[in-house]
Amino acid sequence: MKKCEGADEVMTTLVLVSHPQLADSTSQQFLKESLPSQNVIWEHIEGQAKLDVAQEQAQLRQVDRIILQFPLYWYAAPAGLKAWEDTVLTRTFVYGDHRYPLAGKELGIVVTTGMPEPAFQRGGAEGLTLDAALAPLAALAQRAKLTWLPIFPIYQFSYLEEPEKLQLVVDYQRYLTQPQPDSLANRQAWFAQRLVDKVQQxxxxxxxxxxxxxxxxxxxxxxxxxxxxxxxxxxxxxxx
Amino acid sequence: MKKCEGADEVMTTLVLVSHPQLADSTSQQFLKESLPSQNVIWEHIEGQAKLDVAQEQAQLRQVDRIILQFPLYWYAAPAGLKAWEDTVLTRTFVYGDHRYPLAGKELGIVVTTGMPEPAFQRGGAEGLTLDAALAPLAALAQRAKLTWLPIFPIYQFSYLEEPEKLQLVVDYQRYLTQPQPDSLANRQAWFAQRLVDKVQQxxxxxxxxxxxxxxxxxxxxxxxxxxxxxxxxxxxxxxx
CATH class of the missing domain: 1.20.5 (Single alpha-helices involved in coiled-coils or other helix-helix interfaces)
Structure with missing residues (x-):
């Protein structure tokens, strides 16, 4: 029965946050407060004095879903995430000897933008879609045999009204932990599980x-x- | 007379090189040896302890052509170049108050790749074109009103034969200093000027x-x- 897919699985998600001034970012602080309480590892890339490559790689092996979360700077992730890519994702690790330790895991992107949604299209102020801007990350996913999840964009966080922010919390939690695809059955199962947890509390x-x-x-x-x-x-x- | 376009102009080119281990890179050392002797400023981004933002911006204002030169790491420039972008190219500098100090200057990309040319297409080993991979830089050029030059790719430098390397020197020098477009007339004028210089020596x-x-x-x-x-x-x- 496809509708029960993943309902009882325990999935672990790694959220890798890249932001040079995390403490000053209201959107990143909001997302941090919105994290699901279980089965999520949260890591601030720039918060580490030196990246421990072996530990980062071990962590990637253990989780089921990897989320890269960052503000869009010049149509890409900040330099911190690129440094993480260049350092942690060695060729040997990702596809050396035809071992693909990340194969079948999922890669999701949570990206905040200073410009509104209509800017990201041909003829818009930014002139390219988020899909086009983040094509290098999609190509990386393909190379690593990761399953690419549709991008989770957050346009102009500071302009969101309170109801939109509440909706964002739920949507964000689902993006981090709900089994894919984002079907009605998977949504139902996800909400049902949350309800059971709440009742127990x-x-x-x-x-x-x-x-x-x-x-x-x-x-x-x-x-x-x-x-x-x-x-x-x-x-x-x-x-x- | 269009054919004489730029023949007597003195154009200044800034070559910004991003490579985390420049001394170990045979391709980057080769390109450094191949630099034209005049009117070119060469700068190694990672070679600086700390980027002097004001000085970098002043330098950008002064030159006519900006070349970003780097190896392709995960379908993008190395983290060092992204750090340069994130730090030096502030919003205020690039398009604040509708002043565009870089407008009309040219932006060229010299990119070395470990994979051969056929890898960079749909269905190829990398699955995307260099144009698609570097779309974020093209979008940046558009935002800054810079003129985007066709990318100058160097595929698998280490496999080049001696005659190909000699050709590369000339093509590279032309990419750095020849007026655009790369027409027969502009090529002729460029070679003629080089010949005059040689004769004088x-x-x-x-x-x-x-x-x-x-x-x-x-x-x-x-x-x-x-x-x-x-x-x-x-x-x-x-x-x-």
Missing amino acids: LPAEQQATGQLIASVFDQNREHLDQLTDTLAMIKEQEDD | LPAEQQATGQLIASVFDQNREHLDQLTDTLAMIKEQEDD
Whole structure:
């Protein structure tokens, strides 16, 4: 059953943050506060006096999803991330002797921009898409046999309203930990798991109510699954 | 007369080299030996303990052509060049207050690669063109109103034979100092100027011979110009 894919797996995510002045970055501080509480390793690249190549490589081997998170400087990641690439991602490590230790892992990009979304297109103020700007990272993913996730852009963080920021927290957490693809089934499973976790954290006297909510959510989800199946059947008949 | 364009101008070129181990790089040492003797400033970015932003910016203002020269690491320039970009090319300097101090200057890229030319295309080992990999630099040029020169790639320098290396010296010198576009007329003017310079350096007893050679070159050039004009006329009539 594809809809249950990844629901019970425990996935580990590594978030590599590159920012030369992290403490001064409101967006990076916000994202740090928004991190999921479990199964996420967070690392600030520029925060280390000297990169420990062996340890960085070992860490990459252990995780399932790698997130590169940075502000866009001159249509690319800051120099700190490039230094990390140039140092940690040796040729021998990435594809030497046809061993590909990163093969099958996922690579996601969380990129903040000072310009709004429409700037990133031909004829826009920046004149190129984020996909085009980050093509070198996509090529790196291809070389390492990493699965490239669609980019997670955050345009003009400082202009976001409160409801947009709340939405960003959820979307960001899903980008870090939800199994791919970002399908309805995977979203449902992800939210259901979060609900179970929340209910378990409730005080004893609220457990019954919490479980009731969880069971209603589950029923709705089953109902939705049935509807989805029916729709799929109708679509199949149409295609014939 | 377009064919004489730039022939008597003195153009200054700045070559910014980024390489973390310059002394160990045979290609970079070769290119350093191949530099034209005049009107070229050569600077090794990583060779400086700390970048002097004001001085770097002043230097950029003074020159006519800026060359970024580096090996391709993970489909981009090394971290050193990115650090230079992030530090020296402040927003205020590049396009603040709608002043564009670099407008109209030329930006060229000399990039060495470990992989052969066919690797840089869809389906090739690297899966993307050099143009696509270096799109962020082209976008930077566009933002700064710099004129982007076609990339000057050097594929697998260590496999070049001696005649190819000699050709490389000439092509490299032309890329650094010849007026654009790379037309027949501009090439002729460039070679003619080099010949005049060489003749002047000859000992007195060889001056007469040298001047004879230069004058034959000039006659041939005039003859070639006439042929070019004739061809252009024929082509015009065909187009009618």
